[in-house]
Amino acid sequence: MSKEKIALFTIFGGTGDLAQRKLYPSLFKLYQKGYLREHFAVIGTARRPWTDEHYHEVIATSLASLNADPAAVTQFASHFYYQSHDVTDAQHYVTLKKLSAKLDAQYGLQGNRIFYLAMAPNFFGTIAQHLRSEQILTTNGFNRVIIEKPFGHDFASAKELNDQLTATFNENQIYRIDHYLGKEMIQNISAIRFGNSIWEALWNNRYISNVQVTLSEKLGVEERAVYYDNSGALRDMVQNHIMQIISLLTMDQPVEFTEHDIDVEKVKALRSLRTLKPEEVPANFVRGQYAATDQVKDYRSEDKISPDSNTDTFVAGKLMVDNYRWSGVPFYIRTGKRLADKFTRIDIVFKRPIVNIFNHEDVQKNDDENSRLNANVLTINVEPTEGFELRMNAKHVGQGFATTPVKLNFALDSQSVSDSPEAYERLLHDVLNGDATNFTHWDEVAYSWKFVDTIQKYWDEHTPTFPNYQPGSMGPTAADDLLQRDGHEWIYKS
Structure with missing residues (x-):
C-alpha cells in the first residue's frame, strides 16, 4: 500500500521566514521519505512580484543545509508555483482559484486542499472569508487550514478570531499548530x-x-x-x-x-x-x-x-x-x-x-x-x-x-x-x-x-x-x- 499523500498546499506568506526556515525543508523531507511524490503541488503567495523561477531558487536556497541531491531538489521545486497576492483583494482569489483548479487537474490532487496561514493573525479572518466567498474550497476532497500562533492576544480576541475561522471551516478542519x-x-x-x-x-x-x-x-x-x-x-x-x-x-x-x-x-x-x-x-x-x-x-x-x-x-x-x-x-x-x-x-x-x-x-x-x-x-x-x-x-x-x-x-x-x-x-x-x-x-x-x-x-x-x-x-x-x-x-x- 502506497504511503503517498495527495494534496495541494497553499501557503499564504510563502516568501516569509517561517516558510523558508521550516515549511520548505519539512515538505522536502516528506518528499524524500515518499509521503509526497507526484501527486502534490504547492502555491506560495505573498505581495512580492516573484516569478516561478525565482521562487524555485528561493526554495533551493532554503534546502541548502540539507546537502540534498541537486536533481531531487530541482524535481521537488518543480511542484511549486508562485502567485503575487494581496489577501484583502477579492480579485486575487479569482486568480488563485483558477491556478488551484489547474494544478488539481495537472497533478491529480482529488480536490484535497491544505491552506497554511503563515501570516499575521489579523489576516486569518479575511483569508478564510475569501476562501469561502470565492469558492476556493472544494466539495470532492478535504479542506484543512493550518494557523500559527499567536492565536489571539487575550480570550476576547481569540474568540473573535475563532468565530471568523469557524464561519468558513469546521473545528475538525482547523489545525492550530504548536511546534512543541x-x-x-x-x-x-x-x-x-x-x-x-x-x-x-x-x-x-x-x-x-x-x-x-x-x-x-x-x-x-x-x-x-x-x-x-x-x-x-x-x-x-x-x-x-x-x-x-x-x-x-x-x-x-x-x-x-x-x-x-x-x-x-x-x-x-x-x-x-x-x-x-x-x-x-x-x-x-x-x-x-x-x-x-x-x-x-x-x-x-x-x-x-x-x-x-x-x-x-x-x-x-x-x-x-x-x-x-x-x-x-x-x-x-x-x-x-x-x-x-x-x-x-x-x-x-x-x-x-x-x-x-x-x-x-x-x-x-x-x-x-x-x-x-x-x-x-x-x-x-x-x-x-x-x-x-x-x-x-x-x-x-x-x-x-x-x-x-x-x-x-x-x-x-x-x-x-x-x-x-x-x-x-x-x-x-x-x-x-x-x-x-x-x-x-x-x-x-x-x-x-x-x-x-x-x-x-x-x-x-x-x-x-x-x-x-x-x-x-x-x-x-x-x-x-x-x-x-x-x-x-x-x-x-x-
Missing part, C-alpha cells in the same frame, strides 16, 4: 505515563511532591522585537507551549489514544486549573526583565524596543490543579530570555521517604536537612538533549550504609536524533493524515487564555521594578523564593 507538540520528548510524555504501570501508579498526589517545567532561552529577542514587545513571555510561551505541557502531564488516561479522547482529557485538566484572584497573582507569579552586562544590552536598549517598556522577558509561576489526582501538588513553571542556557526540561519530584533508616546519628537531628534522603526525580529532557533521567538513592561505596544519589540515564543517540522527524515535518504529516491529536483545539485555547488573562490584567495595572535579573542567570531571585516558601527548590540551578 511535535517534539519527540513532548510526545513521549503520554508513552511514559500510560505505557508504564510503574509511573502511572505513582502519578498522583500520594507520591509526587511537585512538578517543574522549565523552558529556558539563552538569546534575547533578536529579530522578534516588535512582536515580542507586544506579547511578552506570559503570552508568548506560557499561554500556549507551557499550558499544553501542563495538560499532558495532568490529564487522566484517555479511553483510547485518539484525537477526540485525548482532547477531552486535556480540556478536563485545564478546567481543573485553579483560577487566580487578582490579589493572589503576586504570591503565585513572578515576572522579570533582563538587565545589561558588558556583552549584552538590557531589554529596553534592544533595537525597536521602547526605552520604558514593561514587557516581561521572564515568567515563573505556581499552578495548582484542583482535582482528586493532583490536589495539593504545586506545578512550578518558568521561562525567559537571556537565561543561563537554552534547554527545555520537565522535573517530576517525588516525595522523600519519611524515615531515613540508614544513618541513625543524623536521624536524631530532625531539623538537619542533610539527615533526609534525597528526593527521587524523573527528568524528561526535551531539548537539546533528548531523553530521560531518574535520580534515586543508592548505598555509598565503602563501609557503612550511608546513601548517595545516583542517576539512571537514557538519551537518544545522534543517529536516532538525526532520524527523528523535526517538529514541523511531523505535524505537516499529521495534517496530511487528518490527525489533529498533536494540535491545539479551541476549548484548550479558551481555558488557557482565561487563566492567563487574570495574570496579565493584574500586571498591566501594576508597574514593575525592571530590570530585575542578570543575563546568564535563571531569572529573578523571586523565582527561587516562589518555591522556597513551600519548602521546595528548583532542581535545575545555573
